[in-house]
Amino acid sequence: MKLTVNGNAHDLDVEPDMPLLWALRDELGITGPKYGCGIAMCGACTVHIDGVAVRSCSVQVGDVDGDVTTIEGLGTPDAMHAVQAAWFEHQVAQCGYCQSGQIMQAASLLEENPAPTDEDIDDAMSGNLCRCGTYPRIRAAVKTAAAKLSEG
Missing domain, CATH: 3.10.20.30 (Beta-grasp domain)
Structure with a gap:
């Protein structure tokens, strides 16, 4: 294959x-x-x-x-994707286990919808579970990444 x-x-x-x-x-x-x-x-x-x-x-x-x-x-430590940078900025990760999946889902969301509402974010991210409960920081990071991506 x-x-x-x-x-x-x-x-x-x-x-x-x-x-x-x-x-x-x-x-x-x-x-x-x-x-x-x-x-x-x-x-x-x-x-x-x-x-x-x-x-x-x-x-x-x-x-x-x-x-x-x-x-x-998706990105590198020297050239992070906007979502990765926003995750770092908002200190989203606690245990970190789910975070690669969260970041990949968020990046896909922003590719499809560059200006998501809170409801759009919650809907798109609802299938990604975080046992640490960092959902408010995830939403904030997605909004920050969306703003950075819209700046060009």
């Missing part, structure tokens, strides 16, 4: 029904997407396929049709 992840092409010798999450973590050593529930209910495994947020635990690697981006490919 061929898979492009974070701009790099990979040949994988895996069964096509392997969850994308396991191909990323176990075969490619990409550990940003986390295993949370295994049934696409928590969002910890969120990645982008061609810019659209998907739960990698429920996508079979053989069904991937497009480029995969994980948190590792």
Whole structure:
């Protein structure tokens, strides 16, 4: 199987029904997407396929049709994506386990809707669970990122 992840092409010798999450973590050593529930209910495994947020635990690697981006490919410490910078600015993370999925979901939201309302943010982020309860800071960070992205 061929898979492009974070701009790099990979040949994988895996069964096509392997969850994308396991191909990323176990075969490619990409550990940003986390295993949370295994049934696409928590969002910890969120990645982008061609810019659209998907739960990698429920996508079979053989069904991937497009480029995969994980948190590792969204930005770098020296050139953070606006969402990553806003997360840092608002000190969103506590334990941090869910945060890569949260950030990937937020980046996808802002790609689709560059000026989300509180309701838009809550709706888009509702499938991403945070056991630490940082939801108010997540919403504030999404608003900050939206403002920075609108500045150009």
